[in-house]
Amino acid sequence: MKRLLASTAVMLALALPAAAQDYTPDPNAKPGGTITITYKDDVATLDPAIGYDWQNWSMIKSIFDGLMDYVPGTTQLRPGLAESYEISEDGLTYTFKLRPGVKFHNGREMVAEDLKYSLDRVTLPATQSPGAGFFGSIKGFDAMADGSATTLEGVTVVDPSTVRIELSRPDATFLHVMALNFASVVPKEAVEAAGADFGKQPVGTGAFKLGEWTLGQRLVFEKNADYWRAGVPYLDSIVFEVGQEPIVALLRLQNGEVDVPGDGIPPAKFTEVMADPAQAERVVEGGQLHTGYITMNVTQPPFDNLQVRQAVNMAINKQRITQIINGRAIPATQPLPPSMPGYTEGYEGYPHDVEKAKALLSEAGFADGFETELYVMNTDPNPRIAQAIQQDLSQIGIKASIQSLAQANVIEAGGNGSAPMIWSGGMAWIADFPDPSNFYGPILGCAGAADGGWNWSKFCDEALDAKATEADSLADPARAEERLKLWSDVYTGVMEKAPWVPVFNEQRYTMKSARMGGDDSLYVDPVSIPVNYDYVFVTE
Amino acid sequence: MPAYLLRRLFQSALILLGVSLVTFILLYVLPADPVRQIAGRSATPQVVENIRRQLGLDQPFLVQYGRYLWGLLQGDFGRSYLQKTDVATLIAARLPATLQLMGGAILCELVLGLTMGIVAALRRGRALDQGLMIVSFVAVSAPQFVVSLLLLYVFAVKLGWFPIGGYGTLSHLVLPAVTLGILGSGWYSRMMRSSMIDVLRQDYIRTARAKGLTRGRVILRHALPNAILPIVAMIGIDIGIFMGGIVVVESVFGWPGIGQLAWQAIQRIDIPIIMGVTMVSACAIVLGNLLADLVTPFIDPRIKLK
Numbered sequence: 053m054k055r056l057l058a059s060t061a062v063m064l065a066l067a068l069p070a071a072a073q074d075y076t077p078d079p080n081a082k083p084g085g086t087i088t089i090t091y092k093d094d095v096a097t098l099d100p101a102i103g104y105d106w107q108n109w110s111m112i113k114s115i116f117d118g119l120m121d122y123v124p125g126t127t128q129l130r131p132g133l134a135e136s137y138e139i140s141e142d143g144l145t146y147t148f149k150l151r152p153g154v155k156f157h158n159g160r161e162m163v164a165e166d167l168k169y170s171l172d173r174v175t176l177p178a179t180q181s182p183g184a185g186f187f188g189s190i191k192g193f194d195a196m197a198d199g200s201a202t203t204l205e206g207v208t209v210v211d212p213s214t215v216r217i218e219l220s221r222p223d224a225t226f227l228h229v230m231a232l233n234f235a236s237v238v239p240k241e242a243v244e245a246a247g248a249d250f251g252k253q254p255v256g257t258g259a260f261k262l263g264e265w266t267l268g269q270r271l272v273f274e275k276n277a278d279y280w281r282a283g284v285p286y287l288d289s290i291v292f293e294v295g296q297e298p299i300v301a302l303l304r305l306q307n308g309e310v311d312v313p314g315d316g317i318p319p320a321k322f323t324e325v326m327a328d329p330a331q332a333e334r335v336v337e338g339g340q341l342h343t344g345y346i347t348m349n350v351t352q353p354p355f356d357n358l359q360v361r362q363a364v365n366m367a368i369n370k371q372r373i374t375q376i377i378n379g380r381a382i383p384a385t386q387p388l389p390p391s392m393p394g395y396t397e398g399y400e401g402y403p404h405d406v407e408k409a410k411a412l413l414s415e416a417g418f419a420d421g422f423e424t425e426l427y428v429m430n431t432d433p434n435p436r437i438a439q440a441i442q443q444d445l446s447q448i449g450i451k452a453s454i455q456s457l458a459q460a461n462v463i464e465a466g467g468n469g470s471a472p473m474i475w476s477g478g479m480a481w482i483a484d485f486p487d488p489s490n491f492y493g494p495i496l497g498c499a500g501a502a503d504g505g506w507n508w509s510k511f512c513d514e515a516l517d518a519k520a521t522e523a524d525s526l527a528d529p530a531r532a533e534e535r536l537k538l539w540s541d542v543y544t545g546v547m548e549k550a551p552w553v554p555v556f557n558e559q560r561y562t563m564k565s566a567r568m569g570g571d572d573s574l575y576v577d578p579v580s581i582p583v584n585y586d587y588v589f590v591t592e
Numbered sequence: 593m594p595a596y597l598l599r600r601l602f603q604s605a606l607i608l609l610g611v612s613l614v615t616f617i618l619l620y621v622l623p624a625d626p627v628r629q630i631a632g633r634s635a636t637p638q639v640v641e642n643i644r645r646q647l648g649l650d651q652p653f654l655v656q657y658g659r660y661l662w663g664l665l666q667g668d669f670g671r672s673y674l675q676k677t678d679v680a681t682l683i684a685a686r687l688p689a690t691l692q693l694m695g696g697a698i699l700c701e702l703v704l705g706l707t708m709g710i711v712a713a714l715r716r717g718r719a720l721d722q723g724l725m726i727v728s729f730v731a732v733s734a735p736q737f738v739v740s741l742l743l744l745y746v747f748a749v750k751l752g753w754f755p756i757g758g759y760g761t762l763s764h765l766v767l768p769a770v771t772l773g774i775l776g777s778g779w780y781s782r783m784m785r786s787s788m789i790d791v792l793r794q795d796y797i798r799t800a801r802a803k804g805l806t807r808g809r810v811i812l813r814h815a816l817p818n819a820i821l822p823i824v825a826m827i828g829i830d831i832g833i834f835m836g837g838i839v840v841v842e843s844v845f846g847w848p849g850i851g852q853l854a855w856q857a858i859q860r861i862d863i864p865i866i867m868g869v870t871m872v873s874a875c876a877i878v879l880g881n882l883l884a885d886l887v888t889p890f891i892d893p894r895i896k897l898k
Contacts, residue, residue, distance in 0.1 A: 092843070093856055096675045104632050177642040182632025184639050197638050251676050267685035268848035269759060296757065296846045299741070303749050304756045460624035460861050467628060484634070494634055504625070504640060506633045 075124045077283060077587065078570055085590035086289045087311040087568070089583070090296035090304070094268055097251030100236035101174040101181040107314060109233065110580040111292070114273065114285075116236035116256035119148050119167070120227050124580070124587045125573030127341075127391070127486030129227055133162065133237055133257065143222035143527030148230075150213045154280045156239045157261040164209040169240045171217075172196075172203050183234030186484070189223035222525040224535055228485035231579075259285040259586040268295060273585070286570075286589035302563070306331070311565040311590075312575065312583055319433055322378045322561070331563070338576025339391040340560045341483035343384055343491070346426075346441060346553040347466065347474045347508040354424075355472060359416035361550040365402035366409035367448045373440050374556050377433050381556035387491050387543050389557040391578065394488030394539035401547055401554065409448045421449025427471040429478035430456040438475050466508035474508050480558075486578060488539035492520050496546055511551035516542050567592045596897045600885070604878040611874040612664070612867070616657050619863050626861040630673050647673065660867065669871070670864035672857070679868035682853060689759055690849040693772070693842075694834035696765045698827060700773020705780025706823070712781065713788035713819075714811070724781065732778030740771045740844035757846035768845040772838060776830065783826060787819040794818075817891055824891065828884030832877025837869065 091107040098108060100116045121132030131137070134148040154162045174181045175196040187193055192205025206218035219226065229235060242255035254262055257280065260273035273290040292314075296304075301313035302321055317325055317335065325331045348355040348364060355361055370383035385401030388394055413419065426445075428438040438454045445452045452473065457465070459479055465471040483490045494500040498517050500507030523538035546552070560576045562583075568575075570588040577584040627644045628635075644650045648659060663670055669679035705728075712724040744767060748756040758764050791797065792815055800810045837851020850869055857865035889895050 090846075094675075094852070096672075099676070102676065177639070178646065180630060180643050180646065182630065182635060185634045185636050188636070197636070197642070199642075248671070248676055266848075267682060268689075268853060293758070293846065295843065295848050295852050297843045300744065300757050300844060300846060303745070307749065307756060309756065458624070459859060460626075460629060461622075463628060464624045467625075481633075499636070502637055504628060504637060 074130055075126075075587070078589070080591075081286050081569065081587075081589045082591070083286045083589070084288055085286075085592075086291060087287060087565075087588075087590060088291045088293060088309065089312045089314050090293045090301040090310050091314040092294075092296060092298055092301075094294050095271060095292070098254040098262065099251030100233045100238065100254075100256070101170075101179050101183065102251055103233060104182045106582070107292075107294070110577070110583055110585060111271075111273070112233045112236065112254075113258070113580045114260045114585045115254050115258040115262065116233065116238070117154075117258050118231055118233070118235040118237065119150075120231035120235075122231060122486075122579045124584045125571055125577050127393075127578050129231060132231065133167075134230075139527065139529075143224075143525070144219045146217045146219070146226060147210070148215045148217070150215065151280060152213060154257050155278050156242070156257055157255045157276060158239060158242055160239060160241075162237060162239070162257055163212045164215045165212070166237050166239055167215050168204075168207050168209050170237045171207050171235065173238065173243065174234050175204060176202065181234060183232060186229050186232055186234055189219045189221055189226060189229075191218045191220045193220070222527040224524050224527045224532075225485065225487045225489050226527065228487050228490075232485060260290065263289065270294065281586075285586045287585070290585055305563060305565060308565065311568055313563060314582055316560065316562045316582070319377060322380070325563070326378075334563055334566060336562050336564060336572045336575040338560050338562075338573065339389065339578070340558065340576070340581070341389050341392055341486060341578055342480060342558045343387055343389050343476075344381070344480045344555045344558060345384070345387070345476045346555060347471075347476065348551060348553075349469060349472050349508070349510055350549075350551050351469060351510045352472060354416070354418060354422050357416045358550065359412045360418060362402060363409040363412040363416070363448060364445065364450070365550050365553050366405045366412070367450070368441060368444050368553050368555065369404050370555050371404070372444075373437055376436050376440055377558070380561055381558045384554035384557050386547055387496065387552060387554055388488055388539075389483075392483065392486060392488055392491070394536045394543070396540045396544055399544060399547075402550070406447050413448055413450075418449070421451060423451045423453070424472045425455050426452040427455045427457065427462050427465050427474045429459045429462050429475075431459075431478055434475060434477040437477055441475060463506075467504040467506070469503070469508075469510050471508065475555075476508075482581070488536065488543070489520065489524050492539075492542060496551070509551035511546075511549065513545070513549060516545050516549075519545070593897060597886075600882055604882060607878055608871065608874055609661075612661065612871060613657065615867060615870045616660065617653075619861075619866060620653055620656070622861065624861050626673055626863055629860050629862075664871070669868040672865050673862050674860055675862070675865075679864045682865065683850065683868055683872055686848060686850045686853050689847055690835065690837065690851075692765060693768055693838070693847060693849055694831065696769030697772035697776065697834060697838075698830055700769050701776035701780050701830070702823075702827075704773050704777035706784050706820075708777060708781035709784025710788055710811075710816075712785045713792065716785075716789060721785075725785070728778040728781040730778075731774050731776075732782075734775060736771070736775060736838070736840040737844065739775060740768070740841050743767050743771055744844060757844070759846065759848050764845075768841050768847050771841055771845075772834075780823065780826065783822055784819065787822050788815060791815045791819040821888060821892055824887055825881070825884045828880035828882075829877065831880035831883075832873060835876030836873030 095108050097103050098112055100112045103112045117132045119132055119134040121130055123130050133151055135151040137146055137148045139146055156162055173179055175184050175187050177199055190204055190206045195201035208216045210216050239255055243250045246253040259276055259279045261276050263272040263274040265271045271292040275285055275288050298315045298318040301310055304310040305313055348361050350356055374381045385399055426438055428434050435456045442452050466474050481495055494506045498512035501510045501512045519542050523535050526535040562575050564575055567590045569591040574584040574587050627640055627649055631640045631643055671678055708724045712721040715721045748754045754763050754767050800814045837849055837854050839851040839855045842849045842851040854869040
């Protein structure tokens with residue numbers, strides 16, 4: 053028997069009891085205007101199945117929509133292209149009713165076939181989507197991955213406005229997955245017409261459409277006047293200028309030429325900006341779903357010894373490390389960041405205690421310490437942070453030599469297990485979606501510990517893995533609290549085994565020009581990273 | 593002459609083949625996996641292997657290199673792993689900006705460098721000479737990043753004479769070209785100075801002076817054309833360097849040149865782009881040198897190409 057939810061509002065109320073149900077737009081918001089945003093790196097692609105970069109993530113969010121979406125500036129789910137949905141009692145079948153009258157930028161109405169096509173496309177190996185793995189719980193995914201099927205068995209078009217998705221296992225994160233960029237709905241005819249260049253000629257249902265793209269220089273987004281959400285977007289157009297050094301972007305912002313520097317305030321200029329009240333006033337601070345950590349490879353000595361790992365945890369002076377980045381972070385006690393559901397309030401982890409760390413180390417048989425290597429990405433401030441870690445380790449007799457390498461080389465050394473310790477800065481985990489499970493599987497679970505995986509500690513605890521699986525099978529929104537408790541237990545369980553030193557949770561600091569309007573939370577949106585373009589506006 | 597050209601072109605082809613082989617080997621042995629960059633952090637091992645097979649990166653080195661070379665011979669630079677766009681398109685999009693900056697920079701280098709070099713040579717050993725050589729020494733050793741930012745801050749932000757970075761009009765070109773001009777002028781002025789001093793010592797200069805020609809005429813008609821030969825060779829090399837991209841100056845001024853493309857590709861190990869830029873730049877160096885050599889007989893008729 054299926055439990056039919058009268059409306060999505062009820063569903064959301066069940067899932068997120070204390071949360072506001074939708075976004076109340078700013079009453080002062082005025083439509084019109086053009087803003088300029090800068091980025092250092094080029095935009096590689098706007099194909100939602102492929103794009104996975106800092107700069108294109110929120111651009112893609114503005115051009116495309118998925119079945120689910122988030123309340124702007126928050127981590128709360130709300131329906132997107134789905135008007136409503138129902139979940140079967142066993143949590144294995146999701147039936148989505150599509151919103152009628154939604155049009156692609158090419159004028160055609162979006163129908164259920166488009167959703168099926170889009171999910172097939174993203175999971176097809178030929179697409180080479182970095183997000184394919186997120187859809188692993190859909191029935192028929194394995195056959196897609198090994199090439200024996202070309203369409204997902206579990207996705208059925210019931211009628212032009214209804215899609216049924218069957219899962220092979222209960223997955224409490226499934227609605228979040230449907231809100232990922234990778235699950236965006238794309239029109240088949242436009243994808244086929246563009247061939248391999250769809251990423252440069254995107255067509256979606258989103259608030260903006262691509263107007264102009266001069267490779268390596270600029271992109272212009274234009275307002276989608278037919279956007280299905282009433283009242284938004286406010287802006288007529290957005291100009292993205294790429295290839296701009298953050299320091300120069302800041303100078304241009306001060307000169308009134310740029311509205312938002314997409315890469316934030318450069319570390320070298322932070323103190324100067326904050327010291328000037330006129331500028332500091334326009335700085336926006338927000339949490340982000342980020343944790344910076346040190347991994348210790350538990351498969352090789354001496355880090356196969358629990359006491360050694362605990363000693364390292366106690367040796368690190370996290371407070372001092374946050375000072376290196378101008379205090380733009382808060383010390384971390386556990387893998388999850390504080391704004392993530394499932395975070396364990398009041399958990400202290402391993403407080404800084406050099407004496408106790410020394411004692412633990414000598415108990416473990418390393419009274420004289422040992423020599424090891426600390427891998428780090430070679431861009432500022434990471435080598436400086438690595439030096440602080442090195443000093444802290446030397447306090448308890450551990451001599452760590454720093455291997456400062458390009459990002460790809462550190463990732464390789466972490467993936468193949470040759471790095472004893474890694475400082476995650478510059479490569480650290482920022483959640484794909486606001487759910488505690490996203491911090492486990494690839495970086496702390498057994499699956500990620502395989503050769504080439506992102507679990508650089510190579511930590512694999514079968515009991516914790518089982519508990520994580522159990523938590524994610526609690527798909528019933530009524531049991532959300534119970535599920536979060538399980539996740540909290542998983543992460544405190546991880547900390548007992550101490551494969552990581554969670555060091556800090558970075559806060560995001562960005563800036564906007566004086567004319568930019570809209571709630572501050574839109575400029576540090578935890579999901580539409582870095583800016584939620586659909587809801588910001590200009591005041592002049 | 594045609595035989596000379598043919599031989600040089602053949603040599604150039606061999607050099608380019610060597611460059612492609614060495615770069616390909618370096619990228620092959622690099623301890624970093626391009627497939628993991630494409631597959632991302634959430635990919636399963638199966639996804640990683642699928643991508644590796646599709647890109648042919650599971651093949652032995654010789655097969656991979658052979659395929660690349662075969663494509664290259666047909667004018668196919670391959671497709672970017674991450675941008676999923678033809679490398680030729682990406683490079684072509686950056687060419688106008690690169691050529692513009694190259695032209696502007698070489699012009700500034702020549703104007704500044706030759707003036708300094710000639711004046712220093714004529715005032716050899718005096719205070720002006722020593723002063724100019726200190727200036728050229730500073731120019732040679734100044735970090736690009738500092739000079740770029742300094743000029744940008746003073747002339748764009750404070751004085752507002754030029755736009756703060758960007759590309760498009762002539763006024764956008766001035767600051768990046770002058771930055772490169774100042775930095776490069778150090779080399780040119782030193783080369784010009786020593787070459788000029790050598791020439792001024794020659795007998796024919798003394799003869800010219802003895803004939804009663806004016807000092808200005810001796811310098812412009814007799815000394816300069818002979819002293820400038822090494823400079824022509826330097827320009828040939830410079831063309832190649834600029835075609836490879838000037839990463840720092842391009843990023844500070846937001847100049848959409850080839851350097852930015854290459855730098856971003858290197859960070860993400862986008863092999864087709866790295867190879868493409870390397871080949872284009874190597875081609876430019878080889879052709880620049882060839883061009884410089886071909887021009888020489890016109891400046892100095894004593895030189896014959898054999």
